Amino acid sequence: MKRIYLDYAATTPTRPEVVKAMLPYFTDAFGNPSAIHSYGQEAKGAVEEARVKVADLIGARDEEIVFTSGGTEADNFAIKGVAYGKESKGNHIITSSIEHHAVIEACKFLERRGFNITYLPVDAYGLVAPDDVRKTITDKTILISVMHANNEMGTIEPIAEIGRIAKEAEIHFHTDAVQTAGHVPVDVDELGVDLLSMSAHKLYGPKGVGALYIRKGTKLVSFMHGGGQERRRRASTENVPGIVGFGKAVELAKQEMNEEAERLSYLRDQLIKSLLERIDRICLNGHPTSRLPNNVNVSIDFVEGESMCLNLDLEGICASTGSACSSASLEPSHILLAMGLSHEQAHGSLRFTLGRWTTEEELARVLDVLPQIVTKLRAMSPLLKSRR
Amino acid sequence: MPDVRSLYSEKVMEHFRNPRNVGEIENPDGIGHVGNPVCGDIMELYIKVNNGTIIDAKFKTFGCGAAIATSSMVTEMVKGKSIEEALGISNRAVAQALDGLPPIKMHCSVLAEEALKSAIEDYLDKSEKRSADGEGERTP
Numbered sequence: 291m292k293r294i295y296l297d298y299a300a301t302t303p304t305r306p307e308v309v310k311a312m313l314p315y316f317t318d319a320f321g322n323p324s325a326i327h328s329y330g331q332e333a334k335g336a337v338e339e340a341r342v343k344v345a346d347l348i349g350a351r352d353e354e355i356v357f358t359s360g361g362t363e364a365d366n367f368a369i370k371g372v373a374y375g376k377e378s379k380g381n382h383i384i385t386s387s388i389e390h391h392a393v394i395e396a397c398k399f400l401e402r403r404g405f406n407i408t409y410l411p412v413d414a415y416g417l418v419a420p421d422d423v424r425k426t427i428t429d430k431t432i433l434i435s436v437m438h439a440n441n442e443m444g445t446i447e448p449i450a451e452i453g454r455i456a457k458e459a460e461i462h463f464h465t466d467a468v469q470t471a472g473h474v475p476v477d478v479d480e481l482g483v484d485l486l487s488m489s490a491h492k493l494y495g496p497k498g499v500g501a502l503y504i505r506k507g508t509k510l511v512s513f514m515h516g517g518g519q520e521r522r523r524r525a526s527t528e529n530v531p532g533i534v535g536f537g538k539a540v541e542l543a544k545q546e547m548n549e550e551a552e553r554l555s556y557l558r559d560q561l562i563k564s565l566l567e568r569i570d571r572i573c574l575n576g577h578p579t580s581r582l583p584n585n586v587n588v589s590i591d592f593v594e595g596e597s598m599c600l601n602l603d604l605e606g607i608c609a610s611t612g613s614a615c616s617s618a619s620l621e622p623s624h625i626l627l628a629m630g631l632s633h634e635q636a637h638g639s640l641r642f643t644l645g646r647w648t649t650e651e652e653l654a655r656v657l658d659v660l661p662q663i664v665t666k667l668r669a670m671s672p673l674l675k676s677r678r
Numbered sequence: 679m680p681d682v683r684s685l686y687s688e689k690v691m692e693h694f695r696n697p698r699n700v701g702e703i704e705n706p707d708g709i710g711h712v713g714n715p716v717c718g719d720i721m722e723l724y725i726k727v728n729n730g731t732i733i734d735a736k737f738k739t740f741g742c743g744a745a746i747a748t749s750s751m752v753t754e755m756v757k758g759k760s761i762e763e764a765l766g767i768s769n770r771a772v773a774q775a776l777d778g779l780p781p782i783k784m785h786c787s788v789l790a791e792e793a794l795k796s797a798i799e800d801y802l803d804k805s806e807k808r809s810a811d812g813e814g815e816r817t818p
């Protein structure tokens with residue numbers, strides 16, 4: 291059976307061009323960039339070349355890019371780094387209730403150590419209100435962190451507006467752009483951010499590498515201590531092949547971004563429209579237009595998400611859900627609950643995220659299969675009867 | 679490349695794909711309705727009893743693959759069993775009959791056990807009432 295992958299927000303395959311660019315750095319150009327000999331300098335050159343490409347994608351200067359092991363490290367670095375770097379000024383951090391776990395858990399870690407965290411609510415579309423940010427700022431606020439776009443329901447947040455508020459109040463502003471970088475235009479000056487997290491494997495690069503953009507003059511403490519790599523901001527021998535792959539992936543993403551975003555937005559809207567037509571008691575989660583080009587997230591009444599995903603998987607279709615049953619914590623997605631969905635609605639959520647190899651035929655197959663699955667599961671749902 | 683491995687055993691997937699005894703029983707002798715305190719799912723189990731033997735069982739479940747498979751399995755296991763025997767069916771026995779469940783999914787089999795117990799309790803309550811009513815008629 292041909293498998294249909296519709297979970298590109300979880301991870302993407304590494305593009306063959308990217309793998310090809312990486313390969314020499316495992317075997318021939320294997321040097322340690324810190325070494326002064328030719329092997330070292332060759333590797334260093336490759337790392338710096340990648341740094342320029344990554345900086346270029348987001349309108350930054352290359353010395354403002356620090357490579358990390360991925361998006362999670364970038365988020366942790368930004369949040370804990372500012373918290374401990376600015377401890378003397380205050381202990382208040384503003385974030386949102388729909389952040390990725392990497393941000394939320396880093397904030398909770400700080401909360402247990404005496405920091406004060408405000409988790410801003412969102413509206414029914416998942417939008418943070420910039421005005422809420424303004425109102426929660428105190429003279430103790432040292433950091434604002436709001437994600438650029440949500441990984442689960444795809445809503446793109448009003449980052450530029452929040453950026454203006456942060457700038458006015460002279461507070462460091464971080465955004466997790468893991469879902470947007472390489473997919474929609476991201477410019478650190480337009481967004482007004484001081485810190486921005488990225489991950490390579492979400493944009494057809496390899497896993498295990500990402501970056502944190504740190505605006506010049508931003509004060510933050512490092513938490514990897516050791517050698518003097520990355521301008522002393524992150525010790526550890528560079529992941530040279532990974533960084534080279536990241537650079538290549540970013541270069542390709544930049545070239546193809548506009549066209550690809552347009553193609554995916556069209557497919558996304560077609561899929562949403564057809565799902566709403568073919569299945570009753572279904573609703574779209576997230577914002578209808580301020581939305582990632584590749585994200586479709588719906589809640590289907592009376593059915594549970596893991597069962598739907600398993601049934602789809604039996605048909606070769608790979609999707610994901612925010613259902614409690616499929617999470618390690620057995621709790622429904624905090625993101626969907628924050629948007630005001632009931633436990634039942636979160637249970638019945640289904641996410642399809644499209645990507646470079648998604649075709650209209652693949653989506654037609656989803657539309658063939660899913661209504662039958664829903665009918666089958668509803669026939670055994672005790673919820674349906676009790677509502678009749 | 680490593681084999682594609684499933685979260686669940688083949689037996690679980692077989693029951694998930696073709697669940698037995700889905701639906702409701704008209705005029706059941708006992709109904710169990712339980713909610714899963716862990717993840718918030720719901721299971722309903724219906725039984726038909728004749729001379730102290732469970733002759734039919736059906737279920738409706740809103741839950742994960744393990745919840746559906748354990749519901750299906752438990753309804754298969756109770757058919758033909760006496761009330762006493764049925765009360766002895768544990769969640770472990772149901773999980774074992776399915777060639778095991780991932781540890782994080784054991785709570786779903788607990789739900790199946792509880793649904794069965796609750797259906798039997800309902801049956802016993804009702805039959806107690808019936809015999810109480812019956813005695814009431816006999817007294818002048």
Ligand code: FES
Nearest residue numbers: 615717741742786
């Ligand atoms: S029913 Fe929710 S995890 Fe099994």
